[in-house]
Amino acid sequence: MVNLALAWAEAYGGARPDVRLSVTGGGSGTGIAALINGTVDIANASRAIKKEEREQAQANGIEPVEFVVARDAIAVIVHPENPIQQLTLQQLSAIYSGQIANWRDVGGQDRPIVLLSRETNSGTHVYFLENVLRLGNSKDKTLFSPDTLLMPSSEGIGAEVRQNPNAIGYDGLGYVTPDMKTIAVSAGEGQPHVLPTIATVNDESYPIARDLYMYTRGEPAGAVKAYLDWVFSAEAQQIVAELGFVPVK
Amino acid sequence: MKQNRNWLELVVESLIRATGYSAILFVALIFVFLLREGLPVFVEVRPGDLLGARWYPIESHYGLLPLVGGSLVVTLGAALIAMPFGLATAIFIAEIAPRWAREVLKPLVEVLGGLPSVVLGFLGMITVAPLVRLTLNTPTGLTAFTGSVLLAGMAIPTLVSVAEDALDAVPKSYRDAALALGATKWQTIWRVTLPAARSGVLTAVMLGIGRAIGETMTVMMVTGNAARIPDGLGALFMPVRTMTATIAAEMGEVANGSSHYHVLFTIGIVLFLISFIVNLTASTVVFQQKKRSQRLLS
Numbered sequence: 001m002v003n004l005a006l007a008w009a010e011a012y013g014g015a016r017p018d019v020r021l022s023v024t025g026g027g028s029g030t031g032i033a034a035l036i037n038g039t040v041d042i043a044n045a046s047r048a049i050k051k052e053e054r055e056q057a058q059a060n061g062i063e064p065v066e067f068v069v070a071r072d073a074i075a076v077i078v079h080p081e082n083p084i085q086q087l088t089l090q091q092l093s094a095i096y097s098g099q100i101a102n103w104r105d106v107g108g109q110d111r112p113i114v115l116l117s118r119e120t121n122s123g124t125h126v127y128f129l130e131n132v133l134r135l136g137n138s139k140d141k142t143l144f145s146p147d148t149l150l151m152p153s154s155e156g157i158g159a160e161v162r163q164n165p166n167a168i169g170y171d172g173l174g175y176v177t178p179d180m181k182t183i184a185v186s187a188g189e190g191q192p193h194v195l196p197t198i199a200t201v202n203d204e205s206y207p208i209a210r211d212l213y214m215y216t217r218g219e220p221a222g223a224v225k226a227y228l229d230w231v232f233s234a235e236a237q238q239i240v241a242e243l244g245f246v247p248v249k
Numbered sequence: 250m251k252q253n254r255n256w257l258e259l260v261v262e263s264l265i266r267a268t269g270y271s272a273i274l275f276v277a278l279i280f281v282f283l284l285r286e287g288l289p290v291f292v293e294v295r296p297g298d299l300l301g302a303r304w305y306p307i308e309s310h311y312g313l314l315p316l317v318g319g320s321l322v323v324t325l326g327a328a329l330i331a332m333p334f335g336l337a338t339a340i341f342i343a344e345i346a347p348r349w350a351r352e353v354l355k356p357l358v359e360v361l362g363g364l365p366s367v368v369l370g371f372l373g374m375i376t377v378a379p380l381v382r383l384t385l386n387t388p389t390g391l392t393a394f395t396g397s398v399l400l401a402g403m404a405i406p407t408l409v410s411v412a413e414d415a416l417d418a419v420p421k422s423y424r425d426a427a428l429a430l431g432a433t434k435w436q437t438i439w440r441v442t443l444p445a446a447r448s449g450v451l452t453a454v455m456l457g458i459g460r461a462i463g464e465t466m467t468v469m470m471v472t473g474n475a476a477r478i479p480d481g482l483g484a485l486f487m488p489v490r491t492m493t494a495t496i497a498a499e500m501g502e503v504a505n506g507s508s509h510y511h512v513l514f515t516i517g518i519v520l521f522l523i524s525f526i527v528n529l530t531a532s533t534v535v536f537q538q539k540k541r542s543q544r545l546l547s
Contacts, residue, residue, distance in 0.1 A: 111388075112388040113388075119474075120306060120307045120499070121307075121498070121499055121503070141308075143303075143305055143310075144305070146302075146475065146476055146477040147475050147488070148475055149389065149391055149488050150474040150476075151474065152474070152494075152497075152498050156374070156470065159374055160378075160389065160391065163382075164379075164382060164389055164390065167389065
């Protein structure tokens with residue numbers, strides 16, 4: 001999410017030289033901790049604030065106010081000739097942990113499955129690990145199969161998915177091009193299979209999506225309010241789409 | 250006047266000496282730096298864990314074996330492909346090709362050597378990988394073999410250029426003598442010219458391999474980067490993750506001073522040691538052969 005925050009700060013600061021915005025990375029926990037300690041005006045986070053964190057902040061006399069500023073959806077993609085249309089989260093977990101190694105076992109052709117993933121330092125990788133492989137269970141210690149190909153870039157995943165009918169990959173919705181096939185995902189057996197689109201992400205029916213937040217110290221006012229108003233403007237939400245996230249407006 | 254020239258000579262001489270020794274100093278400094286950043290690992294991670302079969306640093310699985318194995322498979326594959334092709338090209342250019350062909354071929358081969366590795370990697374990802382998958386019928390084209398082919402393509406220009414110079418340096422009288430004794434052209438090349446240029450040819454092969462083992466970008470783009478331990482011959486046609494690609498892919502985002510950061514430097518130490526051993530072996534062999542040939546010629 002630091003990319004988005006940086007791009008926003010750059011676009012906003014560039015047009016208004018009188019406002020000084022500085023962005024620091026380090027992860028959602030770092031940002032919220034800084035908000036609790038009162039050292040920042042806005043904390044960006046790719047997860048919701050925890051109950052303990054909110055209590056800590058209140059103990060410091062700070063009331064965190066939450067804004068969902070963008071959404072992040074992960075699309076599961078395969079080669080256009082792959083007959084598979086839909087998978088459940090459980091099937092995806094079994095595929096990526098190596099328990100299912102042939103497309104036949106999920107109703108496809110008799111082909112080996114080639115697993116593609118982003119590198120371990122990508123936030124998308126960690127999100128996929130926690131919410132798909134481990135199905136959101138924090139005690140689960142499932143890992144990616146050692147046969148998973150770790151691609152250094154989205155383009156690496158795209159190139160392989162486009163030309164290899166054995167491949168399955170995942171990436172931010174913004175990186176999906178028409179020459180790949182997107183899989184409809186359901187949260188479990190018997191639940192509807194949903195394709196990721198801006199609409200299904202915003203009505204929360206697509207299961208592999210998360211909100212991206214900004215937290216302010218109390219109700220925003222002054223320069224902070226002006227910035228937040230701008231974040232929800234068409235111009236700022238356009239940047240969201242350009243970076244491969246889902247705009248909220 | 251004479252005094253002045255002596256003084257100048259002294260300055261130039263010491264400058265040259267300083268540049269000579271500075272190479273040693275730099276290597277030593279690099280090694281010290283690697284040790285400083287890499288050694289803390291042996292306190293933070295149990296040595297047994299470093300020999301584990303699983304590389305998944307964000308959950309503290311620091312097994313180095315898949316990475317070392319991956320590098321070895323790709324490099325050996327590249328050497329096996331590059332040596333016959335490179336030597337054959339060098340022999341053709343030096344001994345067989347007519348003068349005009351030679352004058353075109355050698356610069357062309359050297360231009361090939363100047364191709365940026367990222368361009369080669371991109372080419373490999375788009376063209377070689379699908380070709381490997383379709384012709385060898387592997388699940389994916391991003392395999393150690395694909396990396397080997399591209400690395401061989403990179404090593405061949407170096408190999409050809411150095412080996413050709415070595416063959417060219419063999420005195421004409423050797424060939425004339427062999428031909429006068431009734432040897433065929435092939436016999437002259439195989440039994441006289443090539444053995445006489447042995448040390449140069451060996452240096453060429455080592456330089457080529459050296460280029461292959463340290464190469465990063467191409468390998469990262471085409472070998473798939475799956476950290477699995479290569480088992481047997483089939484591993485050449487499976488994805489691998491090399492040491493260089495691991496450092497390149499992970500160093501950018503790792504927290505400074507964390508165990509993961511130190512482990513990446515430990516990989517650097519291993520890589521440094523491997524290329525040191527390759528170079529040491531090469532120079533000992535070359536050195537011994539020089540002594541032997543000097544003995545024979547005297």
